[in-house]
Amino acid sequence: MPENTLYPHVSVDCVVLGFDGSQFNVLLLKRTGIEGSQTFNDLKLPGGLIFSDENLDDAAHRIVGEHINTNALFLKQFKSFGSPSRTSHPRDVHWLEKAVQLKIGRIVTIGYLALLRISSTLRFHSKDVQAIWVPLQQVGTLAFDHNQIVEEAVREVCEIVVRDPSTVFNLLPKRFTASQMRVVYEALFGQPLDVRNFHKKMSRMPYVVPLDEFEKQVAHRAARYYRFDKKIYFKVYGGFYPGRSSLYGQ
Amino acid sequence: MPENTLYPHVSVDCVVLGFDGSQFNVLLLKRTGIEGSQTFNDLKLPGGLIFSDENLDDAAHRIVGEHINTNALFLKQFKSFGSPSRTSHPRDVHWLEKAVQLKIGRIVTIGYLALLRISSTLRFHSKDVQAIWVPLQQVGTLAFDHNQIVEEAVREVCEIVVRDPSTVFNLLPKRFTASQMRVVYEALFGQPLDVRNFHKKMSRMPYVVPLDEFEKQVAHRAARYYRFDKKIYFKVYGGFYPGRSSLYGQ
């Protein structure tokens, strides 16, 4: 099978969640299509068919990489969506066949979830005017079954963070204050957390290392900076997560 | 698209884990194929192509149902496998093309995980001589990438049980003793558990209801039976699992 031909049966859709310091945003692409005699504009997830000779993970990286510059992106497959009717809406079929120049039937898609921090150094690719960050609360009706995919991805985030606490640090700068870290948790769990208890919780994490650096030029007591120490984390957790199974091969 | 035609690009593979009262077994199918001039016999997971008009979940139920009689099977999609080379081994390609009577290229497969109790009332379908239970520790080299799929499924089991304690009761009879329940956890976590502490833990589960029934004709003190009360469980957990996200749509 030739390389770089599309495999028109399986796609990858990526729910890229970006934390901007106060809330979560999802990366969406503007889409223009024709339905009947009308044109329409709406939004979709970044996603597309895999290549015939491409891994699923590679496809997900490629597709996210088409829009944002990131190094070491946290990207995880979380669920597949295979309803026979998910690619049946006329406007979706029409748009897709025009986009890929192929006759489209059923497509099973593999959902990927990415977590990252929206920072001043994060840039969309130049001239990429179609990619936008939309706050999760403001997401309207999306193309295909992308609303369902976003919903399932969001459901997954908390479980991932609880299972593997190191994932939160994808949402924070290298140096961060206790407040910044707390705000991430508050956004994740949708409720305010007690400040004192959160400090205690942080101090119990050996892999969150306090620095001798403090905020500067703030109109209040300067907050201490912390950093995440990956080596300590993997020493503590051994590279495995608690609750792992010993059923198979010890 | 006609119904009941195979969709030769996506398959479902099912890791059916059965607990026999002391250990976990995986349901495997015997396979005979030809490689060169030799015939070979090995084992594979129950799995197969989906139909063109079939949901993934439905396909998984169908495929498991081809071999065992179960009502209300716990069956959960856990991961997709899409390496371009996963269906490239000559013996696998040859066997598969003969089995489905189709030219086979790449196939992306969706992994499903099932949990059930191997009991005296559980039966393979009549004349189904190819299906066997194999203790997890004794699983040898399987067809395709099925070893990898089993491994990932087993990794998933503990997390599922920890996240949703009600899943263990799929591995127990309706009436069970504290010992039986403890043995399940011991097999899951691969280590013995303290008997007294386990009793306390059970007594803290309002949804594990002690019965006024006891073992009979055992050569030692008779153990009390318990049952799992689904209604109480969902009252306690509200049908949702702890740690769910409030990020999206409240």
Added chain:
DNA sequence: AATAAATCTTGTACGCGATACAATATGAAC
């Protein structure tokens, strides 16, 4: 220089669950 404004940092008390640990009770068989 004193005060205000903003937010950062910190300690105590309570309860629950996890853990470590050993003696007693009970049903069947002899």
Added chain:
DNA sequence: GTTCATATTGTATCGCGTACAAGATTTATT
């Protein structure tokens, strides 16, 4: 009634989750 095998049960400790308020620090204001 003794033995055997397994079931059942209580105490002490520790760490974590939670509820709750006062003092510290930096800049801006007067």
